[in-house]
């Protein structure tokens with residue numbers, strides 16, 4: 001079993017729509033109306049068009065690591081994205097542009113680029129899921145995000161019925177967002193990344209990573225070291241999928257870090273005066289990003305906090321909500337999410353927003 005995709009257990013019929021739980025890292029989600037596998041870009045388009053012809057709603061599902069699917073499941077057609085591979089489509093003395101099929105497991109791609117001496121994705125090591133889903137929420141970690149290396153996305157436009165190339169500048173990349181998130185219009189078929197030929201990482205931007213590497217922020221390190229250290233840090237927080245570790249049966253961070261207007265930030269400071277300065281990062285437009293994990297912890301929801309049916313905050317990371325027993329329902333998970341959101345709001349007056357895509361459920 002791959003450590004990047006939740007795949008059905010051996011012997012199971014992969015197109016049995018009985019439960020989507022086996023395709024999500026939370027191990028949650030009811031039945032699909034119909035379940036189909038697409039192993040190439042052409043097949044993805046064909047499956048989507050066929051579902052449209054049947055007048056069925058379509059859910060694209062790849063690694064299932066950023067979705068919360070309701071207990072009622074999804075009554076339409078679920079298309080499992082399983083196209084694989086990447087190839088070089090342009091290169092010069094300094095850079096190489098790789099075109100990656102949507103279903104390529106993300107961490108396999110990162111490993112391959114590090115091995116070849118292509119710099120640009122190394123700090124995104126260990127993130128579960130598919131390459132095609134990375135533009136959806138502009139995947140980021142440890143000071144890197146895919147918006148920095150994506151040059152174009154090839155997508156099927158369901159509104160126009162055509163395949164188009166969308167330049168990075170038109171993807172609307174933002175913190176954990178893009179034009180693709182929460183849109184039914186676009187089906188990502190492949191993604192082009194422009195990487196730098198270099199045995200060294202980009203400048204290390206994240207203080208925790210720099211400390212773990214024993215370097216200063218801004219230094220560069222061998223790609224292998226960056227990848228290994230990021231994976232080690234992530235594993236310590238339950239942020240690398242591990243079938244044996246229920247702390248990883250999550251969607252990673254359940255809430256995004258709130259970005260506050262200056263005035264709202266000052267109000268937060270007042271309400272948190274007894275706790276010292278909230279961890280924060282200045283952002284463009286005089287806004288301030290604050291740590292959702294800090295807010296949650298200080299509102300009384302520490303690591304290991306348990307909700308109904310044994311759903312729990314990970315024992316390793318305050319931002320990860322887990323189906324810790326493997327037997328809970330989506331209703332229980334969203335009840336815990338709601339309790340945390342409301343508790344943070346009552347204590348600090350800040351509203352947390354979920355990072356994953358919620359399908360047929362709501363918090």
Ligand SMILES: Cc1cc2nc3c(=O)[nH]c(=O)nc-3n(C[C@H](O)[C@H](O)[C@H](O)COP(=O)(O)OP(=O)(O)OC[C@H]3O[C@@H](n4cnc5c(N)ncnc54)[C@H](O)[C@@H]3O)c2cc1C
Pocket residue numbers: 025059060061062063064065066067081102127128129130131132133134136137138139140141180182186187188189238239240241248250251252253357
């Ligand atoms: C343990 C853990 C750690 C994580 N750490 C991080 C992290 O550090 N940083 C981060 O940004 N994220 C993180 N995540 C979230 C998640 O891994 C990423 O968002 C990932 O890119 C999702 O990929 P996926 O293939 O699993 O998408 P899925 O969960 O299958 O889909 C997510 C959304 O994208 C849509 N989608 C999927 N494929 C396509 C496609 N080809 N075209 C159009 N829409 C599509 C789906 O319909 C859905 O709306 C983590 C998750 C887990 C479980």
